[in-house]
Amino acid sequence: MLTPERLRKAERDRVEPDNPIPDAYVKEPVFIEDHDPLSTFPPEETAALVRRNGQIAGLLKRDTVLRDLQRLRAESRLNEEILQVVFETAYEGIAVVDQHANIVHMNDAYRSFLGITPEAEVIGRAVTDVIDNTQLHRVVETGIPERAQTQVIQGQKMIVHRIPIWRGDEITGAIGMLIFEGVSELYHILEQEAEGKTLAETAKAAPEYEDVTFENMVGESHAIQMMKSRARKASRTKATVMITGESGTGKEVFAKAIRNMSPRAKGPYVSINCAAIPDQLLEAELFGFEEGSFTGAKKGGQSGKFEQAHKGTLFLDEIGDMPLHMQTKILRVLEEEAVVRVGGSQMIQLDVRIITATNQNLLKKVEEGTFRKDLYYRLNVIQLELPTLRERKEDIPALVQHYIPKLAYKHSLEQKTFTKEAMQKLRSYEWPGNIRELVNVLEQVLTLADGTAVEVHDLPHAVQAAAEQEPKAMLHERKESREKSMIETVLEEAGGNKTKAAEQLGIHRTTLHKKIKRYSIEV
Ligand SMILES: Nc1ncnc2c1ncn2[C@@H]1O[C@H](COP(=O)(O)OP(=O)(O)OP(=O)(O)O)[C@@H](O)[C@H]1O
Structure with a gap:
């Protein structure tokens, strides 16, 4: 280790500048691994080299460690005192x-x-x-x-x-x-x-899909809270939002909640699933058509989804399935903020907020040439990458609790509870279909299971077969990779401005710095 003594000794030994460094100063370097506890820091040394994956990752000095520890202790003492006062008073x-x-x-x-x-x-x-x-x-x-x-x-x-x-x-x-x-x-x-109100009425009075807000959206896990916080910020603006995530993760629910919290909440909400409309009808569906513009075109013509969403929000679901020629047309509409109906010539000026969703990797599609790059960037002003259900398993019990009364009402059935083991199985299963699959399983179980408590054998075979718990390390790794990509996206959006990015992410600037370093993110 490079200590003052060794420097002085090197001086005494008249070490030449072209001597290799280890021979000159670092006779017996002290190494510790970055995951070792601090107690491995040899007491007699003033500093040690920290190694990560066999590489030198940095230098740890004893006095810095002691100072930081003291600061941490003081901070945690203060937090404890605050908690104590809150708790007792x-x-x-x-x-x-x-x-x-x-x-x-x-x-x-x-x-x-x-x-x-x-x-x-x-x-x-x-x-x-x-x-x-x-x-x-x-x-x-x-x-x-x-x-x-x-x-x-x-x-x-x-x-x-x-x-x-x-x-x-x-x-x-x-x-x-x-x-x-x-x-x-x-x-x-x-x-x-509650007088006179039955369970059915209570369930009916619960907010319907139409009234989705961030508050009544189930989920208290960190992953979903972070998304909600980003989406809340996005809803205040007119910025285009792209919601990505596996099927059934709640992309449409988010789109609806953003619209409901935005200044356009009173305006129309128009939604279209781009994958569900045949190619040849998509243009008329989106932009409308004039009378006689094609065989079978309705008398008097018809407005398209863009026009219908004027002064409101247009949700383009499954945008990844939009054919290339339509992508070009959509880009033009976005740039000109106007549409021309099929078979028409008049430009109709529009004020529409666009939210899109996809479960495909659009960047990959851009690379393959099946999705226009310029449209991608135009749509991807704010990106929300929704976590899968397996990344937020702690929300499963609350989702079950939320859906049981609704489903019981829908099928005129008694509500059921889950045994501890059955609930554990629900938490262990991987949920490739995410929340939608969970709702389907609950519906099935509620309808078919005998008795008032759902047991493991009442669950679908795939859920019964779920292994106890995913190894923690794997879960941790996945969470980290998601966090890294989230930080990268926000930094990019903030044009590399770390203060702005930290604010967006709701974390302290120093925490962001640490994470940038930890994940080796290039800024
Ligand atoms: N946070 C939530 N709380 C309660 N229910 C939710 C939540 N998020 C999603 N859901 C429910 O999960 C189901 C799937 O949600 P949604 O249709 O929004 O998913 P999606 O990601 O748009 O799916 P797809 O990509 O297949 O269209 C719906 O029944 C929805 O009501």
Whole structure:
């Protein structure tokens, strides 16, 4: 290692400038691997070379490490203190359990409500022994968040939220929040509201597809939250959005939510599946036609999708299937912001916001020459790459919870619950068809399974055969590669401006720097 002593020694030994460096200064370099714990840093050394994949990745100096550690400790102490204050001064009762449903924290408010004085009395005890009618142990098993549920504790009706705590794919515990103040009045209102209302009516009152918003879109995983945050920003502008992702990942749902949150929410929303319309009809469908322009053309002509979407949003689904000659025409419409109907000559000026979606790799199609490069860049102003369901398995229980009442209502069936093992199978399966496949499986199971609890043997064979868990390393790798491509896209959009990109990504600038370095992203 290059230490002051060795430099001085090299000086004393009169090392010539053309001596090879290792001979001159680095007699016995100290190496540590980048994934080694810090304790491997030899105590007698002031610095060590860090190696990654057999290559030297950098130099680690002891004083830098110590300084950073001290800073981190101070930061985490402050965070702990903040959490402690929030936890203890919260008016609501808060209880936290571990993966075995044993209590690890219970705040003052909850304990005084239950009449328990020192916290030590409850730590480590099964939550079912401490809290009446609790369901926290169920949440730990199922991973299904339960919001605004009523619970009778010590004879009093309360409103509780129960939220699972996830680490990656595993549930590590759950947090229960109990709301005391004003609950009786609130409960009275709820009772009145619900009076006479059946499950069917409740399900019917739930927002339909037409009313999709980011808030009622199911999914709290980091991957989907990041997409929602990007899409929210995109919805404020008129910028063209391209939504990519496997089939059934929710591309159309996102398109709808963007439109519903945009200033054009009151304008028309027109959607067309480019793959479903035969080539020869596509032009008339998109741009409209004049009377007599082709055999069978309707009397008086007809407006096309572009015209119908004037002052609103046009969703072009499966844009990757658009034939080349139509791509040229679409590009012209986008550039001129006007259409000419088939068989017509008049230019009709338009104000349309375009959202497109595809499950194909359009860049590859550009390279192959089957998708116009200029159109690609024109459409790809903001890109949203939706995660697959297997990349956000922690959302599966919440999706199940969301769809069961809807499907039960649709088929006039009783709602069913899932056993812990059956839910585990749903989480282990790879879901090549994503959310759409999950909904189909739920529909099938709800219709065919006997009894009120769905068991593993009630599930389709493919789901039953799902291996326990995907190796963590693979999942991690995939998450990393997605993160890398996301950072690259945002950086490109921000013209290489890191501050802007960090803001877009919702992360701190230094975090972005670290990630750029870690993934060796060229800026
Ligand atoms: N976040 C979500 N919460 C609840 N349901 C969702 C969510 N995202 C998608 N879905 C449901 O999943 C199904 C598929 O969604 P959608 O049609 O938007 O997918 P897609 O990616 O456009 O599929 P394709 O590429 O096959 O057209 C729909 O039933 C939709 O309601």
